[in-house]
Amino acid sequence: MHDEIVAAVKAAGVVGAGGAGFPTHIKIDAKVDIVIANGAECEPLLRAHQLIMASQSTKVVLGLKTVMLATGALRGYIGLKRKYADAVTQLQTAIKAIGSQDIELFFLPDIYPAGDEHVLVHEVTGRIVPEGGIPLHVGIVVANVETLINIANALEGTPVTDKYVTIGGAVGKPVTLKVPIGMKIEELITLAGGPLVKPYAVIDGGPMMGKLITADAPVTKTTGGILVLPMDHSLVTQRNTTWQMIVNRAKAVCCNCLACSEACPRNLLGHSLEPHRIMQAIGHGKPDSEVLSQALLCSECGACDTFACTMGLSPRRVNSELKKQFAKAGIKNTHHNKPEAVRSHREYHLIPTKRLTARLGLSQYDVKAPLSTAEIVTKEVRLLLSQHLGAPAQAIVKVGDIVTKGDLIGKIPDGVAVSANVHASISGQIVSVDDSIGIQMV
16 A cells, blocks of 8 residues: 555655645655644745635545555644634544544644644644654654645546645735646736736745745746735845845844844754854854854744844845855754753744734735636646756657646656656647746647
């Protein structure tokens, strides 16, 4: 059973739908005692996961059960917030209908970042993932709820060709859609009533961890939200701040008030990540390698800069840059402490989602984005061969070929350990093959 499940998931090109896109067939090729379905959706304005938990509850439960079978897990939990009332009702009904006594709902606090794997694991089980570790190190596999739906589909022979995406922010009609992977972002914005501001910026993902992209970029397997914001919004200007400006501010302004460290979710779990000490080392021009290497423990969740710092500094950007420099230098993480307990003051420093939304200046956009049942059709898609962690898929089609939706067009390269298959998301003709594959309807 284990081998069959892993093979089906691998063939279908399933990757983590809510994170960095780690190939799922590798993640579930393990032995654990607990599997957690991540339905936290803690980023403000995003709605897709709570909506699909309500509309696709049976497949979420079946996907979770499948991962439990593959990994030998004895318990399964679906972590979500109690305020997702429709999802709670539908999931309870699905669990009862399937007759699964080893799966239960776990209600998470309405905090950010409840969806971070380390935070989620502790909230649900009380276990603490060690520094630089993953849930597997404490006997747990975590899978996003949309990933679980894709796993359930994979067992039916259906590959990953579509993505659930919330389009929100400064748009005429915020909405959540199921769209073909590779569809242009600007088409999604049009389907959401168009932008309310011009010029506008686009964030792919949530307001905390999302990245600025252009409107002609394609939807990928990891696209969970598209946020349209005015160009002068603080979330946009913050992302456009140059690295040199970040460093200059750190040297001139940081007063070591500890606010960043006291808000850091990893620090609160007992990890030896203290952003204020890193900022201090940068500011004093004293490159203490032991202190700076703490940056390798940073999840880049943004709690330190977007919520905690009142001076407009960005420990997250500093940590991100340090990690890039360490990678170039071949420096590995040497922090492997296994905390026995969280910080004693942790519960007093958790970040309420509603307060975070207000702090980000997003309250006016915090509205419903209902799931549309309309079939979304596009005439052209551009499927990236690298929309997952690991090596890009290898194209197995050429310009002029005719493909049908679901056909394999990019395969895992021979001899490569970490990669994922890519499938046609629409039927049509191949019009380009480079680092992506273009398909047009005919």
